[in-house]
Amino acid sequence: MQGSRRGIQLRGLKRYNSGGIEYVYHRASGIKLPNLPENDPEFLAAYLEASQSAPVAKRNGQASLEAAIQNYLKSPNFKSFSTSYASLMRRECKKLVAKAGHVPFKTISKSHVLSDLSKLEPNAANKRLKAWRGVCDANIGLLRDDTPTEGIKAIRAAVTLGHLPWDASDIAKFRKHYGYETPERMAFELICWTGARMSDAICLGAGMVSSDGWITFRQQKTGGEVSIPFDRALPNFANQSDLIHLHTAISERPTKHMTFIVTSFGSSRSHKGASQWFAKATRNAGISGKSAHGLRKSRAITLAENGATTHQIAAWTGHESLSEVEHYSRAAKRKRMLSSTETEQKLSKSSDP
Structure with missing residues (x-):
């Protein structure tokens, strides 16, 4: 029955x-x-x-901001985000819940959103705006028919230098301070060659190297796949000496692990912990103001100065937007324009006429 x-x-x-x-x-x-x-x-x-x-019931005018946020976190759009971007949005949503999670979502207006953003620095405000937009867009047709973020534009932040690239003297100083057998040198050479973000570098290991010599991984931030020459013939814009340094560091590791970057106990490192650990290692080597992400920039700059095209650089570093890569290419072109094709004339250090 x-x-x-x-x-x-x-x-x-x-x-x-x-x-x-x-x-x-x-x-x-x-x-x-x-x-x-x-x-x-x-x-x-x-x-x-x-x-x-399940989303909060439609037309529930008393549903809170927290309920609207839960709809957003369960939405197909949110589930399509990369791990790092989803984490960023979750952090921003937690701040909104702590601040006004009890407020009826339908009563939130554009002025409320602008008031929240006004208390933040430009970059932080733009992150918060992305969270507001996501929450509001996910609830159109569920909890309300409009969005209080309509017409709110991102704040133009002041241009900063960001993560400074490493120069040749920084690289030489780090290599002199740490031997090939150290985990610091292993991390340095891996990021220096691949140009990978720390979030990706900590996941790289021998198992990601294909039979034809490519190391291939999917980026945490963008979800895009990147393949970099690892044990194969190199394009003419790649520095073979840097790859030799990397292979030497790999061969002289005291312990083998599924990932190249490990702790002193031989286990994999977390993203946050690895970044802090590498920053400390950099300071201990007598290098100030430089980071792991600066090594990523240095790889892009080196490729550009060696003649790689914008698309070749982006393929190596995994940049989805060409705007930043084009900046490296333009800078490299300006240097080449001012460099002689013949033997360059150098100023004499002698005071003789």
Whole structure:
């Protein structure tokens, strides 16, 4: 009997019969549930999971900002984000919940959003605006029909130097301070060659090297795939000496691990911990104001100065936008324009005429 099959009665289910088979869906989320009695443990687990993924009911004018944020975090758009960007948005959403999570979402206006942004520095305000936009867009048609972020533009932040690239003297100083066998040197050579962000570099290992000599990985920030020559013939714009340094560091590691960058105990490093550890290593080598991300910039600059095209640089570093890469290319072209094709004339240090 149908009643005995269902057992207990749960709310929010949609059932229909097709060809003698009964199909059960969770009405709010649209998720198909197993064709089992409602008191079956497997059915109850699926029902609970579907309930937690369902958006807040439509037209609920009393739904809070926190409820709207939960809709955003469960939305297909949010689930498509890269790990690092999703983490950034979660942090911003937590700040919104702590500040005004209880406020009815439908009462939030453009002036409220602008007031929140006005208390932040430009870069922080732009991150917060992205979170506001995501939350509001995810709830159009659910909790309200408009968005209070409409017409709000990102703040133009002052141009800064950002992470400074390493120059030849910095690189030489670091290499002199740390031997090939040290984890600091291993991390340095890996990032110096690949130009990978620290979040990606900590995941790199021998298992990512293909049989034809490419090291291939998917970037945490963008989700894009990058392949870099690792054990194969190099393009003419790549410095073979840097790759030799990397292979030497790999061969002289005291312990082997699935990742190249490890702790003193031989385990993989976390992103945040690795960045702080490398910054300290840089200071200990007598280098100030330089970071792991600065090494990434140095790789792009070196490629540009060696004649790599904008698209070749982007393919190596994994930049999705060519604007920053074009900056490196233009700077390299200006240097070449002022360099003689013949033997360059150098100023004599002698005071003789």
